[in-house]
Amino acid sequence: MSPVIKQDSGLKNLELKNLELKNLELKDLELKDSELKDSELKDSGLKVRGRLISKKFELSQNEKLKELLGIGQTNQEMKDFWALRNVNFEVYDGEAIGVVGLNGSGKSTLLNMIDRSLSITAGELEINGEVSRIAIGAGLKADLTGRDNIRLKCTMMGMSKKQIEDKMSEIVQFSELGPFIDRQVKDYSSGMRSKLAFSIAINQDPDILIIDEALSVGDSTFSAKSAKKMFEFREKGKTIFVVSHNSAQIQKWTDKVIWLHYGEVKEYGATKDVLPKYQAFINWFNSLSREQQEQYKLDRRKEQQDYSVAALKQEVLDNASESVSQSSLTLIDETIKKSKKRSKLTWTSKGLMLLCVLVMFFSGIASAKGQSILGLKKTAGMKQTTTVKPSKVPKSSTSKSSHKSSTSANQKNGVETFDYIVKEGDIISNIALVYGLTNDDIMKLNPNLNPSLITPGMVIKLQKAAKNKPSSTDTTTDASVSSVEEDNFEDETIDTTTDTPNNLPDSRTIPESE
Ligand SMILES: Nc1ncnc2c1ncn2[C@@H]1O[C@H](COP(=O)(O)OP(=O)(O)OP(=O)(O)O)[C@@H](O)[C@H]1O
Numbered sequence: 231m232s233p234v235i236k237q238d239s240g241l242k243n244l245e246l247k248n249l250e251l252k253n254l255e256l257k258d259l260e261l262k263d264s265e266l267k268d269s270e271l272k273d274s275g276l277k278v279r280g281r282l283i284s285k286k287f288e289l290s291q292n293e294k295l296k297e298l299l300g301i302g303q304t305n306q307e308m309k310d311f312w313a314l315r316n317v318n319f320e321v322y323d324g325e326a327i328g329v330v331g332l333n334g335s336g337k338s339t340l341l342n343m344i345d346r347s348l349s350i351t352a353g354e355l356e357i358n359g360e361v362s363r364i365a366i367g368a369g370l371k372a373d374l375t376g377r378d379n380i381r382l383k384c385t386m387m388g389m390s391k392k393q394i395e396d397k398m399s400e401i402v403q404f405s406e407l408g409p410f411i412d413r414q415v416k417d418y419s420s421g422m423r424s425k426l427a428f429s430i431a432i433n434q435d436p437d438i439l440i441i442d443e444a445l446s447v448g449d450s451t452f453s454a455k456s457a458k459k460m461f462e463f464r465e466k467g468k469t470i471f472v473v474s475h476n477s478a479q480i481q482k483w484t485d486k487v488i489w490l491h492y493g494e495v496k497e498y499g500a501t502k503d504v505l506p507k508y509q510a511f512i513n514w515f516n517s518l519s520r521e522q523q524e525q526y527k528l529d530r531r532k533e534q535q536d537y538s539v540a541a542l543k544q545e546v547l548d549n550a551s552e553s554v555s556q557s558s559l560t561l562i563d564e565t566i567k568k569s570k571k572r573s574k575l576t577w578t579s580k581g582l583m584l585l586c587v588l589v590m591f592f593s594g595i596a597s598a599k600g601q602s603i604l605g606l607k608k609t610a611g612m613k614q615t616t617t618v619k620p621s622k623v624p625k626s627s628t629s630k631s632s633h634k635s636s637t638s639a640n641q642k643n644g645v646e647t648f649d650y651i652v653k654e655g656d657i658i659s660n661i662a663l664v665y666g667l668t669n670d671d672i673m674k675l676n677p678n679l680n681p682s683l684i685t686p687g688m689v690i691k692l693q694k695a696a697k698n699k700p701s702s703t704d705t706t707t708d709a710s711v712s713s714v715e716e717d718n719f720e721d722e723t724i725d726t727t728t729d730t731p732n733n734l735p736d737s738r739t740i741p742e743s744e
Contacts, residue, residue, distance in 0.1 A: 328484035359437025
């Protein structure tokens, strides 16, 4: 038997080797293909190309959970939101591109994709070269001195210690920060931060430089000096993106303008053609009444919420030639497939959701019977047996701040009470569990309370004796909720605290007569 086995395994080894060789050949082909693509890009002088770029900010997994469980509010503002829709553009060597648009139109979102700090939902972005971004204060470490920030940034760019020290005096001199270079950045004004960021970035010699409002805060001398440096940079065939609400800057510094309007490219072309159109729009917008402006913003925002992949596909079919549209449709399908995988609830979240439902169900039964969740009759002084470390107790329900803001002790029906301010994510049964009460206890103290309608900020009365329970007793009954809050969900989630963007144009956008 053994020789046969040997022969078998010998054959298998041969097959495996063949397979490995084939895989290597394939990898080689893939590499050659991508090298070819890169060199094609370089040859054509194409620096950045965006095709069908679309970005959807989704409800966070927390919000999805709440929506599924019917907890908290789910209004229009909290829907998935398309910050960019079907954005197409090409930028070549030596071009300076202005990015303009009202507040919230998607400028930062687009640049975050170009500097690779944000992924795209659909479409394709080709970038040929190193990108460096200057935004007010962004990327600087507040606790470090200006000098140490220079060292840090240069190290991150792969420079050696010697190279950094050689460049140091040039950067420091350009920054005009004088003795402040050895002070911590947290002591800098926004203008000083911008000077430091610009000096570091321009001296790093990136291929693509993004200037995100950074030069709007510096003084005019520094701004002029920076502009000169930028022109030199452009002469070398480098590419610059400038985001500014200052039309004069855009006019002076850029060759082309991308005008973003509620996530779409309204116009892309020569600055001399696009900027006047944008300014005309601003003038028209400013001529509207307050109500009309609000209505306009609401309508546009709704379009961003109602957008869909189907709409993107339709736009592609309507606007592109047949060959382009076919490859574009494939591109949309591929990217959407990927994003669908990402946006699905994780198994952990599904498990937590189930746990949450079970806790709610059993606590409902328990409170109806006047018992704790483990079936123990609640008696004063009885120690709870269930539990988790205090740190696992949800911040929303037991954080010190909620105590601080909620302790105004008083009496109700002979019971000493205190005010508890409802936090985001709270539900009655969880508050009850955390504070060692039953739902009935809470309802007795708050007879007008509708348990399914509690909202953050609402004040409810709780029995004072129970107040210290969470900190003194280990309790785990609320593990489901606390874990949900602590779960490290994916990025790019909707920040429900994000204010509705103030789309009122900045006054600086009104054309300056130069
Ligand atoms: N992480 C996020 N989650 C949800 N929505 C987001 C997120 N980031 C941005 N948005 C929304 O996307 C839209 C575009 O935002 P973005 O910051 O790109 O606009 P902007 O044009 O740079 O605005 P501004 O001129 O005010 O800087 C806005 O409506 C914003 O509320």
